Amino acid sequence: MRYLPLTNDDRQAMLAKVGASTIDDLFVDVPEIARLNGTIPDLPMHASEMAVERHLSKLAARNLTAGDGPFFLGCGAYKHHVPASVDHIIQRGEFLTAYTPYQPEIAQGTLQMLFEFQTQVARLFGTEVANASMYDGSTACWEAVVMAGRVTRRKRAILSSGLHPHYVSVANTMAKFTGDTLVTGTPALTAEPDTDALIEQIDDDTSCLVVQYPDILGRIGDMTKLAEAAHAKKALLIAVVTEPVALGAIKSPGEMGADIVVGEGQSLGVGLQFGGPYVGLFGCSQKLVRQMPGRLAGETVDAEGKRGYVLTLSTREQHIRREKATSNICTNSGLCALAFSIHMTLLGEAGLRRMAALSHAMACRTADALTNIPGVELVNDHFFNEFTVKLPGEARPVVRALADKGILAGVSLGRLYPAEGALANGLVVAASEMTTQEDITALAQGLKEVLA
Amino acid sequence: MRYLPLTNDDRQAMLAKVGASTIDDLFVDVPEIARLNGTIPDLPMHASEMAVERHLSKLAARNLTAGDGPFFLGCGAYKHHVPASVDHIIQRGEFLTAYTPYQPEIAQGTLQMLFEFQTQVARLFGTEVANASMYDGSTACWEAVVMAGRVTRRKRAILSSGLHPHYVSVANTMAKFTGDTLVTGTPALTAEPDTDALIEQIDDDTSCLVVQYPDILGRIGDMTKLAEAAHAKKALLIAVVTEPVALGAIKSPGEMGADIVVGEGQSLGVGLQFGGPYVGLFGCSQKLVRQMPGRLAGETVDAEGKRGYVLTLSTREQHIRREKATSNICTNSGLCALAFSIHMTLLGEAGLRRMAALSHAMACRTADALTNIPGVELVNDHFFNEFTVKLPGEARPVVRALADKGILAGVSLGRLYPAEGALANGLVVAASEMTTQEDITALAQGLKEVLA
Amino acid sequence: LEESLIFEIGSNDVTGVDFPEGDVVGSRLGDLSRTSPIGLPGLTEPETVRHYTRLSRQNYAIDLGLFPLGSCTMKHNPRLNERVARLPGFADIHPLQPVDSVQGALGLIHELADWLVKLTGMNSVAMSPKAGAHGELCGILAIRAALEARGDARQVVLVPESAHGTNPATAAFAGYKVEAIPATKEGRVDLEKIRERLGPDVASVMITNPNTCGLFERDMKAISDAVHEAGAFVYCDGANFNAIVGRVRPGDLGVDAMHINLHKTFSTPHGGGGPGSGPVVFSEALTPFAPLPFVEKRDDGFHLVEEETADEHHAHSFGRMVAFHGQMGMFTRALSYIMSHGADGLRQxxxxxxxxxxxxxxxxxxxxxxxxxxxxxxxxxxxxxxxxxxxxxxxxxxxxxxxxxxxxxxxxxxxxxxxxxxxxxxxxxxxxxxxxxxxxxxxxxxxxxxxxxxxxxxxxxxxxxxxxxxxxxxxxxxxxxxxxxxxxxx
Amino acid sequence: LEESLIFEIGSNDVTGVDFPEGDVVGSRLGDLSRTSPIGLPGLTEPETVRHYTRLSRQNYAIDLGLFPLGSCTMKHNPRLNERVARLPGFADIHPLQPVDSVQGALGLIHELADWLVKLTGMNSVAMSPKAGAHGELCGILAIRAALEARGDARQVVLVPESAHGTNPATAAFAGYKVEAIPATKEGRVDLEKIRERLGPDVASVMITNPNTCGLFERDMKAISDAVHEAGAFVYCDGANFNAIVGRVRPGDLGVDAMHINLHKTFSTPHGGGGPGSGPVVFSEALTPFAPLPFVEKRDDGFHLVEEETADEHHAHSFGRMVAFHGQMGMFTRALSYIMSHGADGLRQxxxxxxxxxxxxxxxxxxxxxxxxxxxxxxxxxxxxxxxxxxxxxxxxxxxxxxxxxxxxxxxxxxxxxxxxxxxxxxxxxxxxxxxxxxxxxxxxxxxxxxxxxxxxxxxxxxxxxxxxxxxxxxxxxxxxxxxxxxxxxx
Structure with a gap:
């Protein structure tokens, strides 16, 4: 029992100290009916580190990894190169095994890092402030809708058809219980998002407009008009960014008038990890800050006047407000926020812009290679690192066939919208600075073969 | 240039401060003939982390690793399971990027660790003291011979035929220059080492007897008689341990009268690493301590009387004694010593004994499986985790053929003693706690096929 | 030395990441290219490592000493868990890869789910909640879905005074009115008071067991029976499951839903405030209402049940709580810990x-x-x-x-x-x-x-x-x- | 809190490593089974991690701040190097595996060797020395072997007063009499004094360049010419090569042998006192005398030249210095650093x-x-x-x-x-x-x-x-x- 420091001698001596003759005496409050006298049946006994490692390595080997071959998946999770120093730092015990910084005198490391993270996120998003992170992009998105409801005291939210369908799905689930009304739609395979239709739906009961940027098909829509239209009706514009690297190349939602910007931060520092843990980003304007969910690190001074940081505005939170809290959330995604922040610090503005430029350039090359294949049609006029193509037939089986060849070709819209026949031929393809010309050639070649 | 913090602006400002107009002004002392005006030809320019990682990963993928399949190599380097926490700790920047602890006030971490390491090694070896580590086992072995020469003022050393041939080779190289006389031999494929022959060679000029335990063929010889015989002639007995795990199962050389015990510590904490870096272990009796090579951590007190540790007896070392130093060595193998010490601390006596018992048990099973194959003959009567078998023909091609099947079967004596035809059929096979029954079955099956 | 902020020491044109050089041609960004400066300072790698290393040293951590935080359960985080979570086969796979290409990952989720179900004596488990409070929400939503499925619109959730703040916050978030249950002078919930309050308007009683006073709720089974009799469901806050794992199965006490904080009972690192992971186990009665997606083992391998296949297998699911499948990185760590301890070790x-x-x-x-x-x-x-x-x-x-x-x-x-x-x-x-x-x-x-x-x-x-x-x-x-x-x- | 020694807090029957259980049968240990206690205390993993984490915090390190140690060259250690050194393809291979099964590893050694030769403008390199001082020894032994091969038994090595202590220690260890060369009042070696002293008894002059006063030896080429004229060899202590890498090639200055401390110039971690690595580059004159083993590229792949094949290819080698092939783990790190910088970056x-x-x-x-x-x-x-x-x-x-x-x-x-x-x-x-x-x-x-x-x-x-x-x-x-x-x- 390599993790249990008590020896049998310790146990005996300690039982004596507490006045118990056996350990069972300490479990007397458990009703007889629930007492287990031996170990739970059908479960294995303890195992050596060697055995556990071997077992898990075998499971791991049964997965085709993004590094094993050409890789073009996106749709809310992106593969970028994470410098080795990021993982080195987050493994320091002082970060990895620290608690939530409720005792600021001995948690300045975490607190200062969060303060830096908040500033980075706010600047990237073009918002005045940002919080210390959320679970992930999809939950951050829903929390933004709820927040807009609190701010506007309205319960009707309009979700753009370009919003990630999983995000829509999460919002739908929650709205069922909160009684919010959601207006949703399915995207059309057109070159530009349908901004005008969205604007038409805004009415006096609308709390917010939720728009993904770039959207699920990779399209980049100007949000300025949306912001104006929303504000004209005293509704908020919520922008959702699933690929923060894009903001190294295109305007920030804040610049275009978004009131709340949320996003998924996984692209930087965190890695794919089969979907989690990820890190939700959340920024908004200063005047909305007291309605913001989640933890916040703030600057202050200590008893000697030295600058320091604390968790602040916690009167919004559940441990103080209980049922009146802004959210039931009690955790941020601290270690992922740290990874995000370190990666961003390493990149700096120059590095982020270069990374974005390369990702975009590789996506352009990929698009060119694919549209050279007869029957393959590019949907987007504009895109960042991700675009949609229309195949001559259903995309799902094509993706599976390519996976069998070791090529992870993209995300079929059939996977994301199983009920929508009109989208079945759509394939969303993403590239990054890690994409190579060989990857692109292999993808184009493979696709050609499968379609033939 | 991700590792270079100076910006071009910094460089200009700093050049101004030092009164130089260009960087070339600071290299004026270089004679014209040696000044390079551009970059060195035929060398690539800087590369991204991504590119370097990709290149080195490709090289790495061209090697068959010990974890890829059944593995039975030993002969001075052993594969044992190293707990994940060992590597975690040695990667802490405070250990990884610290300097030699010449400033003890800010190096107590390294110094206390070395003091603990020395104690662990001394106890394992059964010696009174030990040093803070050497480069590796082979150099530690030669340093022991030199030390014995200093102690006895004699220049004739007898090296047992069971000593690792690379260790003999290193000693031969050095002796050529120092003028020491070495008596060496080649082992015979017999069940026991030839202790009597060794004893006969001791004379009044002999500085030391050097005996490996267990020896290169895996045989375990009692050293008590050797110690008595050496001491009778006022010579020292030097024991060499290439597999420290063995001392969890068999008597320590110190118990049997060895004056100096040296060894290779790679088995614990360090890993295979294609031969290095490894960690040389060096223990001896208290009375010889001032003749001992290498660094030593010692206990003392600070100005407030608190217990602390310093590097000590440095008057033996080159930075003080210059040409009169006990050795020219200026480095230990600090980080490997740390890994060894952490692994040993995790094991403790109980764990080490269990690890040794399992390694021995798997070796016994392997021996049984191999000797079931017609024509394969076990040389040893006794062994720890390593034994020698005689194959019906040359072992080298057999090892190569098995490697092509993904089985790393052992070390052929033909590889170690290319000139000795009598040993060509010998194969040294090692097992450990990591060896599985499937590995053994695969080896036996593979060997049967290759021999058929 | 005081540690400055990156904004004070970095500059926008410094970077610690090199990229392949050469011109980047063409742009299909449309007219939304970012032109204004963002204001993100960079540091080279030496400066970055030093900045964060120094910052880290201002933190207290389990690796430095005892962390006696009641109800927070700060225990040692084994390093094996960190190693296996970083295996590329787990860390470097995309959540939307074809399921055939991620059979090992789905297998791992299934294996952990099986442990959780057996350790709690429950019927099923939802793996996707991202943290304990998210798990609470998941449990309460399943209860609400179950009640709605039978057309029973109850409005009240009973929560003891000693409960974690997340309990009332969650119930309120899910649209319930929260009422407090008083404690006995022994520090336990008052069974009689619960019995008195139960009625057709009560949807659920949320109990923390062992409770936040560090006591086992002796009357748990009686409470469950009373709650069930009143047509309501028992939610158990499993934050303190670590005190009874291997010795008591909440399923044996009549619990309908319980979240498990993987970091508290199963040693995933707290990380200075997350990420957490809060799988929720369900009784048979609630199982049909559990959220999507989940992993199912069939003869031909592991399947992922998502929206598309839900109709057929899981028509009553209350829906999706997160974009993907939950906290995979935490699952790997938790399974590593659970296997290391085994049934005997967990009891210990x-x-x-x-x-x-x-x-x-x-x-x-x-x-x-x-x-x-x-x-x-x-x-x-x-x-x-x-x-x-x-x-x-x-x-x-x-x-x-x-x-x-x-x-x-x-x-x-x-x-x-x-x-x-x-x-x-x-x-x-x-x-x-x-x-x-x-x-x-x-x-x-x-x-x-x-x-x-x-x-x-x-x-x-x-x-x-x-x-x-x-x-x-x-x-x-x-x-x-x-x-x-x-x-x-x- | 003071950190106790493991011997004060551990005990012999505690272990932090679990092994498969079950009886272990049979023993072929003979009669030498260890019976007496060894006295090795164990700690569980939580205690171990805490002990060493706390100890580490008593150290100063490059990750914490500037390390202004002249002549020790404490520079940043990139984390990429640590990552690649841990690739199983490098970290988990045995030194005696068949060479066909380690072509990538031999290729890596060959690639690093090629860089070192080109960066120094020399003819060949011996990779096996374990550290700088070991490299010095390697160089001096090659010089001695070369002299002996021509039947020229010289006894004296000249070493400047300002030299590292290892220089005289090495020369003495190799059997030479050491004589000091005085410095000029400018802090450089005195060319005239060297010229005066040179003669048929002088085997080698050991020069550190840049020297330990931080100055470039302006007369280096003239010294080399004089030394060669006197039939002796120039050994250059390359500890300070980091000051000139990419700008000056020692080969252009007439050096015959020079060791390179990989940690000083090429950023492998110092590790609190090692492990180091000290490859030695040689001029054409000394190349035949370089030690075994070494890697050779042939048409069918990389070969390892060891004792067995030495006769044919390398008859004059002075022999073997270490059991295996040198500090592979340091080679990986150094190559990673060198490739990252490239010819342009190293100059910078x-x-x-x-x-x-x-x-x-x-x-x-x-x-x-x-x-x-x-x-x-x-x-x-x-x-x-x-x-x-x-x-x-x-x-x-x-x-x-x-x-x-x-x-x-x-x-x-x-x-x-x-x-x-x-x-x-x-x-x-x-x-x-x-x-x-x-x-x-x-x-x-x-x-x-x-x-x-x-x-x-x-x-x-x-x-x-x-x-x-x-x-x-x-x-x-x-x-x-x-x-x-x-x-x-x-």
């Missing part, structure tokens, strides 16, 4: 956690008031501030502990005890470490009883003295701003 | 290292005496103790720097300057860090000149005050022993 975990807590209770109850300290406690020991000198408080004791080299205990929680101090050592503390901690607490408490005013200034030896939280909240500074020229010139 | 490394040193020289030469400070220095700045108040010393300044948050500079070396302080910032320090360091030195030096007696007690704020080295040496306590009962009772 509970026993040692409880033994350590009782050892602390009995080693301190002569100097500190233990309001519910007659019988044994479970995994944590609860004390009040009775006997502390006028003018000094629990807070002062806590801050003084920092100077003794320890993290403070949980303070002022649960709310049912005045000046509460809740101490949870966990099973991964040695007896020697406990003794050292007990000694430190005794010494501080004795000073507090003697009225040592110096305690009010503690900590003295931490990276910072007490911080002004009021100022932080009154005029929040949440991001760094370039100092104004005037201020800079001061 | 030298330039920035030199610029940083000159910046320090010029920022401090008004308060500190710079004996050779007229012209530019190379990678390190040398100061003496002239002007320091009576009763205070270089040591006091160094220890006071600890209280300012920095590691002291190299003290009392080189021997040619009184109270020497040798400062080497390296290229991986930012200007801001240099300025902070310069400020700290200035403040301490000003106090030292003013005769501030408090300096004698420094450091005050380190984990320990000054330690009693005399007591440690007089009665060495090198291992922990159970305290005697009497002492324990005190």
């Amino acid at each position: 975990v509970a026993e040692d956690a409880v033994l350590n807590a009782n050892y602390i209770l009995r080693s301190l109850d002569d100097v500190l008031h233990a309001p519910f300290g007659k019988g044994p406690c479970m995994h944590e020991a609860l004390f009040g501030d009775a006997g502390i000198a006028e003018g000094l408080s629990t807070l002062d004791i806590a801050k003084a502990l920092i100077d003794e080299g320890f993290h403070p205990m949980t303070m002022y929680f649960p709310l049912v005890v005045h000046g509460a101090m809740l101490i949870e050592p966990t099973e991964t503390e040695s007896r020697a470490d406990l003794d050292q901690f007990i000694g430190a607490v005794r010494s501080v408490v004795e000073r507090a009883k003697a009225g040592d005013e110096r305690l009010k200034g503690a900590p003295y030896y931490a990276p910072r003295r007490r911080l002004d939280e009021t100022q932080a909240a009154r005029k929040p500074v949440l991001v760094w701003n370039e100092p104004e020229p005037a201020a800079a010139a001061e | 490394v030298a330039e920035d290292a030199v610029l940083n040193a000159n910046y320090i020289l010029r920022s401090l030469d008004d308060v500190l005496h710079a004996p050779f400070g007229k012209g530019p220095c190379m990678h390190e700045a040398l100061f003496g103790d002239a002007g320091i108040a009576e009763g205070l010393s270089t040591l006091d300044i160094a220890k006071a720097l600890i209280d300012e948050g920095f590691h002291p500079m190299t003290m009392y070396f080189p021997l040619v300057v009184h109270g020497a302080m040798l400062i080497e910032p390296t290229e991986t320090e930012s200007r801001a860090d240099l300025d902070q360091f310069i400020g700290a030195v200035r403040s301490v030096v000003e106090r030292a000149k003013a005769g501030d007696e408090r300096l004698k007690g420094a450091p005050y704020y380190a984990p320990r005050r000054r330690l009693d080295e005399t007591q440690a040496a007089r009665k060495p306590v090198l291992v922990w022993n159970e305290p005697e009962p009497a002492a324990a009772a005190e």
